[in-house]
Amino acid sequence: MEKITSLCKRRGFVFQGSEIYGGLAGTWDMGPLGVALNNNIKREWWKMFVDDREDMYGLDSAILMNEKVWEASGHTGAGFSDPLVEDTKTGERFRADHLLKDEGIEADGLTLEEIDALIIKKGLLSPKGNPLSKARQFNLMFSTSVGAQENIKSYLRPETAQGIFVNFKNVLDSMSPKLPFGIAQIGKAFRNEIAPREFLFRVREFEQMEIEYFIKEENWEEQFELLRQAIVKWNQHIGLSDKNVREFEVPENDLAHYSKRTIDFEYNYPGKGFDELAGFAYRTDHDLKNHQEHSGTKMEYIEPDGSRFVPHVLEPSFGVGRAFTAILCEAYTEDEMNGEVRTYLKLPKHLAPYRVAVSPLLKNKPELVERAREVFTILKKDFGNVAWDDNGNVGKRYRRQDEIGTPHCIVIDFETLGEEDASLKDTVTVRDRDTGEQTRVKIEELADFLR
Numbered sequence: 001m002e003k004i005t006s007l008c009k010r011r012g013f014v015f016q017g018s019e020i021y022g023g024l025a026g027t028w029d030m031g032p033l034g035v036a037l038n039n040n041i042k043r044e045w046w047k048m049f050v051d052d053r054e055d056m057y058g059l060d061s062a063i064l065m066n067e068k069v070w071e072a073s074g075h076t077g078a079g080f081s082d083p084l085v086e087d088t089k090t091g092e093r094f095r096a097d098h099l100l101k102d103e104g105i106e107a108d109g110l111t112l113e114e115i116d117a118l119i120i121k122k123g124l125l126s127p128k129g130n131p132l133s134k135a136r137q138f139n140l141m142f143s144t145s146v147g148a149q150e151n152i153k154s155y156l157r158p159e160t161a162q163g164i165f166v167n168f169k170n171v172l173d174s175m176s177p178k179l180p181f182g183i184a185q186i187g188k189a190f191r192n193e194i195a196p197r198e199f200l201f202r203v204r205e206f207e208q209m210e211i212e213y214f215i216k217e218e219n220w221e222e223q224f225e226l227l228r229q230a231i232v233k234w235n236q237h238i239g240l241s242d243k244n245v246r247e248f249e250v251p252e253n254d255l256a257h258y259s260k261r262t263i264d265f266e267y268n269y270p271g272k273g274f275d276e277l278a279g280f281a282y283r284t285d286h287d288l289k290n291h292q293e294h295s296g297t298k299m300e301y302i303e304p305d306g307s308r309f310v311p312h313v314l315e316p317s318f319g320v321g322r323a324f325t326a327i328l329c330e331a332y333t334e335d336e337m338n339g340e341v342r343t344y345l346k347l348p349k350h351l352a353p354y355r356v357a358v359s360p361l362l363k364n365k366p367e368l369v370e371r372a373r374e375v376f377t378i379l380k381k382d383f384g385n386v387a388w389d390d391n392g393n394v395g396k397r398y399r400r401q402d403e404i405g406t407p408h409c410i411v412i413d414f415e416t417l418g419e420e421d422a423s424l425k426d427t428v429t430v431r432d433r434d435t436g437e438q439t440r441v442k443i444e445e446l447a448d449f450l451r
């Protein structure tokens with residue numbers, strides 16, 4: 001993980017938030033290559049879950065919402081808090097369930113009294129070796145106030161899902177979808193995590209990709225299985241190997257009272273082990289019913305025969321940052337090439353920040369540079385994310401592009417100009433990132449070759 005974090009900073013993927021002012025815990029900024037990878041993840045997700053299907057509708061709801069939304073959803077109550085304990089000497093705060101988990105004790109769903117009793121029984125101390133305070137619930141929502149009078153309370157949304165539920169009726173009325181159908185949203189979410197940690201894994205500001213998939217109650221098992229398979233396919237599409245992903249079936253006694261089944265998709269993060277990548281829950285009609293009750297708006301679907309009911313819902317919920325981290329962990333590779341150790345990112349082509357890099361063999365030969373610019377311009381029109389790289393010698397460029405996961409490097413050399421062998425005129429060298437193999441390809445066939 002340390003190697004990946006340092007590569008991310010060195011190569012412009014991820015920077016510490018507000019770094020020049022000493023940072024702000026739990027925030028990270030995406031650099032030029034990070035934002036490219038992040039956008040590719042979101043674009044591929046949208047394509048797979050929305051554009052390529054007929055049963056999905058997109059949405060982009062506001063981050064600030066009426067505070068009643070969070071009362072109805074239960075977020076202002078104890079349901080959205082974590083148990084907090086303090087180091088009684090230093091005042092540092094920790095998540096009690098995480099401290100217990102580090103000791104091999106599963107503390108999900110325990111009451112505060114049960115947590116206190118366990119801490120005493122196990123003689124658990126803070127990481128600095130000091131006694132711990134009693135546990136208390138700490139709500140994770142960031143609150144803010146809206147308007148010049150600052151008298152309207154609001155929150156930064158802690159999930160995108162509620163924006164979907166409150167627009168259920170709008171989508172129904174404007175689009176007339178037939179069940180089953182889903183509403184998908186990608187956007188920022190904010191949680192005042194007690195202890196942000198592990199790079200992008202647990203942060204205070206992050207992005208989610210969520211779907212609420214509305215179904216008839218009697219079909220939930222069949223629909224659950226279909227969506228589960230779609231999630232498996234997604235994990236493969238972003239290059240995660242089957243051995244590093246596992247499905248954790250949340251035991252019945254740990255399920256939220258309204259959920260009939262929840263699967264956590266977990267990734268085997270290096271140095272950390274399996275932990276949540278995405279969640280998938282059958283939430284019954286709990287959310288729509290709550291909003292119906294609190295808002296007085298009917299959340300019903302009407303069948304052609306006039307019968308009405310509140311649909312049930314399946315919720316796949318993905319964190320972009322956790323996918324980003326898993327993708328980098330999976331792609332990070334060290335091997336030996338030409339007797340040298342090299343580091344490269346074996347990113348899938350559709351996720352790599354740059355699809356291809358173009359360079360002239362020598363940057364002080366105008367005829368090479370001119371031809372290389374031509375090739376660059378042609379490919380740029382076609383692929384968009386094409387890098388121009390003429391820094392250092394070719395070997396250095398290859399190493400740099402390998403390290404940021406560029407699948408192919410193209411070099412325009414004297415053979416391209418036809419100066420050495422007329423049969424090679426208008427061909428370029430294409431080097432493959434993973435094998436280092438070089439192929440001569442005609443310029444006019446380059447785009448097809450890459451595709």
Ligand code: ATP
Pocket residue numbers: 159191193200201202203204206208276277278279317318319320321322
């Ligand atoms: P955890 O148990 O790890 O705190 P959670 O069960 O609270 O996560 P959900 O509420 O199910 O998470 O959120 C859905 C997804 O959003 C998670 O699977 C994860 O990918 C992402 N996510 C949640 N909290 C964070 C966070 N603090 N930082 C980064 N991603 C997060």
